[in-house]
Amino acid sequence: TLEAWYMDSSEEDQRKPHRLNPNQPVPLEDLNQLGVFYWKLNADIYEADPELEKIRKEQGYTYMDILSIRKDTLPDYENKNSVRLSLQLKMFFTEHLHLDDEIRYILDGRAYFDIRDKQDRWIRIVLGKGDLITLPAGIYHRFTLDETDYTKVMRLFVGEPVWKAYNRPADDFDIRQKYVASLKAS
Ligand code: KMT
Ligand code: NI
Numbered sequence: 028t029l030e031a032w033y034m035d036s037s038e039e040d041q042r043k044p045h046r047l048n049p050n051q052p053v054p055l056e057d058l059n060q061l062g063v064f065y066w067k068l069n070a071d072i073y074e075a076d077p078e079l080e081k082i083r084k085e086q087g088y089t090y091m092d093i094l095s096i097r098k099d100t101l102p103d104y105e106n107k108n109s110v111r112l113s114l115q116l117k118m119f120f121t122e123h124l125h126l127d128d129e130i131r132y133i134l135d136g137r138a139y140f141d142i143r144d145k146q147d148r149w150i151r152i153v154l155g156k157g158d159l160i161t162l163p164a165g166i167y168h169r170f171t172l173d174e175t176d177y178t179k180v181m182r183l184f185v186g187e188p189v190w191k192a193y194n195r196p197a198d199d200f201d202i203r204q205k206y207v208a209s210l211k212a213s
Contacts, residue, residue, distance in 0.1 A: 028055060028067070029055055029058070029065050029152060029153075029154075029158065029160075030052070030152070030153050031052065031053040031054075031055075031057075031058060031150050031151060031152040031153070032044075032046050032047070032050055032051055032052050032053055032150070032151055033047050033051040033053065033148055033149070033150060033151075034046070034047070034141065034148075034149040034150070034151050035047050035048075040174075041120055041171045042139075042171060042172055042173050042174045042176070043174065044151070044153075044173075045151060046151075053144075053150050057144075058142075058150070058152070060210075060213055061142060061144060061145070061150075061163075061166065061210070062162075062163035062166060062206070062209065062210075063142060063152075063160065063161065063162055063163065063166075064160070064161045065158065065159065065160050065161075066078075066082060066158075066159040067157055067158060067159075068082075068132070068157050068158075068159055069157060070132075070133070070134045070135065070156045070157040073132070073134055073181065079132070079159075082159070083183065086130075086183075086185070087185045087186075088130060088183040088184065088185060089184070089185065089186060090182075090183065090184040090185070090186065090187065090188050091181055091182065091183050091184070092181070092182050092188075093134065093179065093180070093181050093182075094179070094180055094182065095177075095178075095179045096115075096116070096138075096172060096177070096178050096179070096180065097172075097176055097177045097178075098172065098176035098177070116171065116172065118192065119169065119170040119171065120169045120170065120171050121169065121192075121194055122143075122167050122168070122169050122194065122195040123167070123168070123169065123192035123193055123194045123195065123197075124164075124165055124166060124167055124168070124192070124193050124195070124197050124200070124202070124203060124206075125164060125165075125189070125190075125191065125192060125193070125202075126164055126165075126189065126191070126193075126200075126202050127164050127184070127185070127189055128161050128162060128163055128164050128185070129161070129162040129168070130159070130160070130161045130162075130182070130183040130184065131154070131159070131160055131180050131181070131182060131183070132158070132159040132160075132180065132181040132183065133154045133155060133156055133157065133158045133159075133178060133179070133180055133181075134156065134179040134180065134181055135156055135177075135178065135179035136155075136156070136172075136175060136177040136178035136179055137153065137154065137155045137156075137172075137173045137175055137177075137178055138153075138154050138170065138171070138172055138173065138178040138180065139151050139152065139153055139154070139170070139171050139172075139173055140152045140154060140160060140162065140168060140169075140170055141168060141169045141170075141171070142162065142166055142167070142168045143166065143167045143168070145210055153173070163206060163209075164202050164205075164206065165200070165202040165203045165204075165205060165206025165207070166206055167195055
């Protein structure tokens with residue numbers, strides 16, 4: 028299952044866990060209420076996984092690509108898809124929203140997704156190998172590596188991918204208003 032917790036407000040290294048003391052866990056049902064959904068899969072067989080195929084088919088996730096993300100210490104000449112960090116990671120960790128769902132499947136390593144709850148508090152979600160998560164369009168969120176500084180992530184999308192991120196504040200966007208309204212209804 029998925030582990031999530033409320034974050035402390037310290038400005039320390041974003042890759043640290045930032046748990047409150049005592050820890051304040053967030054159950055999966057609370058994440059579901061915020062429009063966040065989760066599947067556990069076997070990442071060892073992602074290239075031919077009938078469960079992943081089923082999800083992609085049911086959800087219409089026609090597009091996919093894979094990124095290796097590691098801390099910007101060594102250039103990675105072998106993997107053309109590798110993203111050399113600092114700049115990109117800085118953008119990922121800047122609070123933002125998208126006009127579409129963000130669907131990510133961790134194939135290796137670990138990463139944190141931080142999302143805002145209804146009271147605008149940060150919830151940190153830790154994802155490891157085999158975790159597939161969907162964040163709803165319009166939710167404010169951010170992404171970071173953890174202290175292991177490495178993850179390999181599959182990005183899924185319905186149709187032609189649009190990665191554009193709108194940094195907060197983006198409260199006047201239709202998608203944001205729609206998301207906020209959906210929270211009030213639930
Ligand atoms: C985003 O929009 O937050 C990201 O794509 C970062 C996480 S996966 C590379
Ligand atoms: Ni995003």
